[in-house]
Amino acid sequence: MHxxxxxxxxxxxxxxxxxxxxxxxxxxxxxxxxxxxxxxYKWGLFTTTGFLAWKNGLSPxxxxxxxxxxxxxxxxxxxxxxxxxxxxxxxxxxxxxxxxRDPATGNALFPATLGERPAKRxxxxxxxxxxxxxxxxxxxxxxxxxxxxxxxxxxFAHQRWDEFFPKVxxxxxxxxxxxxxxxxxxxxxxxxxxxxxxxxxxxxxxxxPPMLIKGRYGEPILFRAYNNTPVNAAENNGFGHNETQLxxxxxxxxxxxxxxxxxxxxxxxxxxxxxxxxxxxxDKINTGATDRRAxxxxxxxxxxxxxxxxxxxxxxxxxxxxRFFFTAENVYKGNLMKINYYSGPDxxxxxxxxxxxxxxxxxxxxxxxxxxxxxxxxxxxxxFDRTGQLFFDIFTTDGFLGDVPLVNFAYAPFMxxxxxxxxxxxxxxxxSRWWQLTLAGPNGAAVPFQFIANDGNLVVxxxxxxxxxxxxxxxxxxxxVDFSRFRIGDxxxxxxxxxxxxxxxxxxxxxxxxxxxxxDPNDPAIGPIMEFRVxxxxxxxxxxGVIHRATDPDPSVVPAVLTQxxxxxxxxxxxxxxxxxxxxxxxxxxxxxxxxxxxxxFATFPWSIKVNGDDAHTFNANRIxxxxxxxxxxxxxxxVNGGGGWDHxxxxxxxxxxxxxxxxxxxxxxxxxxxxxxxxxxxxxxxxDRSVTFQxxxxxxGGSYVQHCHNNIHEDFAMLMRLQLLTGVAxxxxxxxxxxPNPTPDGVFFTTPEILPEGDPRGTT
Amino acid sequence: MKPQxxxxxxxxxxxVAAAAAAIDGPSASAQTTSTTSTTSTTSTATSTSTATSTSxxxxxxxxxxxxxxxxxxxxxxxxRSKARTQKFQxxxxxxxxxxxxxxxxxxxxx
Numbered sequence: 001m002h003x004x005x006x007x008x009x010x011x012x013x014x015x016x017x018x019x020x021x022x023x024x025x026x027x028x029x030x031x032x033x034x035x036x037x038x039x040x041y042k043w044g045l046f047t048t049t050g051f052l053a054w055k056n057g058l059s060p061x062x063x064x065x066x067x068x069x070x071x072x073x074x075x076x077x078x079x080x081x082x083x084x085x086x087x088x089x090x091x092x093x094x095x096x097x098x099x100x101r102d103p104a105t106g107n108a109l110f111p112a113t114l115g116e117r118p119a120k121r122x123x124x125x126x127x128x129x130x131x132x133x134x135x136x137x138x139x140x141x142x143x144x145x146x147x148x149x150x151x152x153x154x155x156f157a158h159q160r161w162d163e164f165f166p167k168v169x170x171x172x173x174x175x176x177x178x179x180x181x182x183x184x185x186x187x188x189x190x191x192x193x194x195x196x197x198x199x200x201x202x203x204x205x206x207x208x209p210p211m212l213i214k215g216r217y218g219e220p221i222l223f224r225a226y227n228n229t230p231v232n233a234a235e236n237n238g239f240g241h242n243e244t245q246l247x248x249x250x251x252x253x254x255x256x257x258x259x260x261x262x263x264x265x266x267x268x269x270x271x272x273x274x275x276x277x278x279x280x281x282x283d284k285i286n287t288g289a290t291d292r293r294a295x296x297x298x299x300x301x302x303x304x305x306x307x308x309x310x311x312x313x314x315x316x317x318x319x320x321x322x323r324f325f326f327t328a329e330n331v332y333k334g335n336l337m338k339i340n341y342y343s344g345p346d347x348x349x350x351x352x353x354x355x356x357x358x359x360x361x362x363x364x365x366x367x368x369x370x371x372x373x374x375x376x377x378x379x380x381x382x383x384f385d386r387t388g389q390l391f392f393d394i395f396t397t398d399g400f401l402g403d404v405p406l407v408n409f410a411y412a413p414f415m416x417x418x419x420x421x422x423x424x425x426x427x428x429x430x431x432s433r434w435w436q437l438t439l440a441g442p443n444g445a446a447v448p449f450q451f452i453a454n455d456g457n458l459v460v461x462x463x464x465x466x467x468x469x470x471x472x473x474x475x476x477x478x479x480x481v482d483f484s485r486f487r488i489g490d491x492x493x494x495x496x497x498x499x500x501x502x503x504x505x506x507x508x509x510x511x512x513x514x515x516x517x518x519x520d521p522n523d524p525a526i527g528p529i530m531e532f533r534v535x536x537x538x539x540x541x542x543x544x545g546v547i548h549r550a551t552d553p554d555p556s557v558v559p560a561v562l563t564q565x566x567x568x569x570x571x572x573x574x575x576x577x578x579x580x581x582x583x584x585x586x587x588x589x590x591x592x593x594x595x596x597x598x599x600x601x602f603a604t605f606p607w608s609i610k611v612n613g614d615d616a617h618t619f620n621a622n623r624i625x626x627x628x629x630x631x632x633x634x635x636x637x638x639x640v641n642g643g644g645g646w647d648h649x650x651x652x653x654x655x656x657x658x659x660x661x662x663x664x665x666x667x668x669x670x671x672x673x674x675x676x677x678x679x680x681x682x683x684x685x686x687x688x689d690r691s692v693t694f695q696x697x698x699x700x701x702g703g704s705y706v707q708h709c710h711n712n713i714h715e716d717f718a719m720l721m722r723l724q725l726l727t728g729v730a731x732x733x734x735x736x737x738x739x740x741p742n743p744t745p746d747g748v749f750f751t752t753p754e755i756l757p758e759g760d761p762r763g764t765t
Numbered sequence: 766m767k768p769q770x771x772x773x774x775x776x777x778x779x780x781v782a783a784a785a786a787a788i789d790g791p792s793a794s795a796q797t798t799s800t801t802s803t804t805s806t807t808s809t810a811t812s813t814s815t816a817t818s819t820s821x822x823x824x825x826x827x828x829x830x831x832x833x834x835x836x837x838x839x840x841x842x843x844x845r846s847k848a849r850t851q852k853f854q855x856x857x858x859x860x861x862x863x864x865x866x867x868x869x870x871x872x873x874x875x
Contacts, residue, residue: 573832573833573834574833574834574835574839575833575834576834576838576839576842578842578846578862580846580849580862581861581862582861582862583861608862610842610862612830612831612832612833612834612838613831613834613838613841613842614830614831616862638834638839638842640839640842640843640846641846642842642845642846642849642862643846643849643850643853643862645850645853663843664839664840664843686850689843689846689847690843690846691839691842691843756830757830757832758830758831758832759832760832761832761833762832764832764833
């Protein structure tokens with residue numbers, strides 16, 4: 001996205017606005033079925049490869065009529081809003097609903113007052129399939145298809161249901177945003193169909209800031225997700241698709257609850273996700289649950305031990321839409337939330353010293369999960385149309401960059417802090433923008449901090465830094481900042497130094513702190529995006545009404561050792577995945593022209609993946625690109641950027657890998673924040689060998705998962721591959737290939753997937 | 766303004782010649798929703814003609830699928846990536862990841 005400079009003339013701005021308006025008009029006409037892709041070809045507005053033609057008056061990349069430079073994209077109106085004029089909204093902490101087990105059925109019962117039907121091991125689609133005429137199992141909104149989107153039968157039953165029986169539940173709705181929702185008091189309120197986000201309850205409107213769910217090991221969760229978006233898909237204000245599957249990135253869950261097994265569901269229906277809080281390696285390490293470090297808080301100062309490897313404890317995570325081919329639109333539209341897991345070592349209670357608790361900065365008013373000094377920061381960039389409504393360009397296949405930086409969905413907010421240690425959990429919940437963050441003190445100098453976790457995984461030893469490394473889409477960095485070095489009244493800025501390429505394909509150079517502080521006329525998301533103000537007292541968010549003062553002692557610590565290193569061992573096999581750009585892709589069925597699942601009529605798919613040096617493919621949910629035959633086998637995966645022009649943050653679902661090295665045999669430099677660190681997103685750049693090798697193993701659950709580029713635009717067009725894990729417990733359906741579910745408004749039907757031989761090691765090892 | 770009118774205006778004002786009128790949707794191969802196996806043929810293409818030529822070329826040099834990677838395969842992938850980048854930088858020709866272009870792997874290269 002090439003944003004016009006703030007110094008551009010009015011005539012240039014008008015030209016850019018006209019181009020955007022024309023694209024918007026085409027988009028609206030396509031949406032309403034008034035024109036087709038074929039019409040666009042005929043009129044020469046689409047190229048043969050399906051891209052928007054570089055026409056003046058249409059494309060932001062066409063030459064301007066007034067200069068030999070791109071037409072550009074108009075700047076988003078800010079309606080007079082200034083940075084740092086609104087407080088940081090804290091995420092909306094959700095209250096868990098206690099569930100009880102029905103001894104007769106084994107179902108999980110919600111409190112009767114809620115009027116919710118029980119949660120079950122088998123889906124309600126199973127009941128619908130067995131009783132198609134029974135109205136209680138039908139979609140009440142459309143009277144078509146099942147009430148639950150989870151596919152029918154044993155394959156999509158919750159794995160290990162009794163073992164990880166849900167103890168708490170949440171009922172949430174994805175739908176139109178509540179009235180008067182705005183990103184800054186000066187901005188206009190967003191229209192109900194511009195933003196679709198999550199709200200608390202069965203029939204709630206969506207709310208911002210996003211939700212925060214606090215999970216803890218030993219307390220499995222049932223998340224009931226209602227789809228309350230409009231039945232008419234065209235009622236979307238130009239972008240977003242009214243079907244969703246919610247991916248819990250990157251928790252250790254069965255495929256039926258991973259939200260990426262091609263199991264999207266429709267308006268009027270719900271989907272029960274069972275987030276098991278399973279600690280990885282529970283079938284292999286610490287199976288007797290005797291290690292206190294593998295545990296969750298019991299709520300009363302004690303611990304509940306769980307089986308598994310304490311070195312695989314997860315903390316900072318999130319959940320977001322994963323409707324294949326429409327993920328970018330839906331995530332951008334607000335289908336995302338934050339989920340943190342708390343454990344014995346990482347309990348978010350700085351005051352409790354039991355020899356297990358690390359006592360990281362957090363607070364101590366609650367037994368666990370304190371947020372007073374443990375703060376979630378969700379980074380996001382957006383663009384507005386001239387009326388201030390969220391704008392998205394559905395024609396781009398390279399990347400989408402916004403020019404308005406938001407933190408927790410507030411424009412450039414400030415936060416009051418005490419002169420003490422704080423933990424920040426920073427999530428790049430952006431579609432294509434990468435970040436590189438530095439804290440600038442009152443004198444403009446970089447403020448040192450400690451890096452403690454990468455993608456929700458504690459590093460072995462805290463890493464002192466003065467700037468974060470590049471942060472790609474979906475990466476999470478946890479840091480501890482000590483504000484005690486400052487005086488009351490000081491202001492510290494969080495500064496983005498990362499320039500992006502205009503086309504959104506990846507990052508450009510990083511500016512110096514001084515340069516970034518001065519701002520970039522071509523990219524308003526560079527420079528300060530948030531401000532911390534050191535004050536002498538703040539009100540608790542954990543127990544409202546309680547006042548914390550600057551004179552209070554800071555009992556938090558950052559221990560020299562946070563966890564232990566997972567050993568690197570010889571692998572059973574190696575795999576190679578290359579991510580590159582091809583032609584139109586093979587996501588469509590050549591006979592019908594349809595994608596699996598359905599995709600936009602005018603979409604083409606330039607972003608592809610090769611497995612073990614074989615042919616390139618683009619995503620098809622009915623094609624397995626890699627198959628893992630058995631649980632517990634150590635594999636080395638090497639991911640390579642197949643071309644030099646684009647960067648890709650590659651995300652592996654379900655399991656984290658131990659990052660071994662970058663470049664062939666480790667000849668490229670690797671950031672200290674990555675070396676031997678567990679991650680689930682790895683950036684593939686355009687320098688050196690452009691490759692990363694990590695060690696990974698799979699276990700405890702099985703089924704259909706994916707690996708993909710987390711630039712959501714690349715992902716949708718369609719740099720994504722299906723991963724089939726035959727790693728379920730012995731005797732379960734998850735030791736066999738999963739039939740592909742194909743959701744329709746009338747119910748799910750199954751097809752038999754094809755398996756790429758280059759991804760299937762069965763019979764060879 | 767009605768969409769049709771806007772589109773007509775754009776056609777008149779455009780600096781790029783209109784694309785061919787009746788080009789159908791993008792081609793694809795190796796994809797079905799049944800049990801069909803896909804063990805061969807190139808699967809990415811930008812048009813019918815390139816699909817045909819690429820498919821034929823690839824079929825000739827097609828190797829049996831390898832379900833695991835070797836160090837040489839990884840080295841080759843890295844070398845190919847660099848070659849694509851160099852070509853792009855030298856000629857401005859966008860890389861074609863899916864269609865293999867002339868390339869000689871040098872196992873000894875570091």
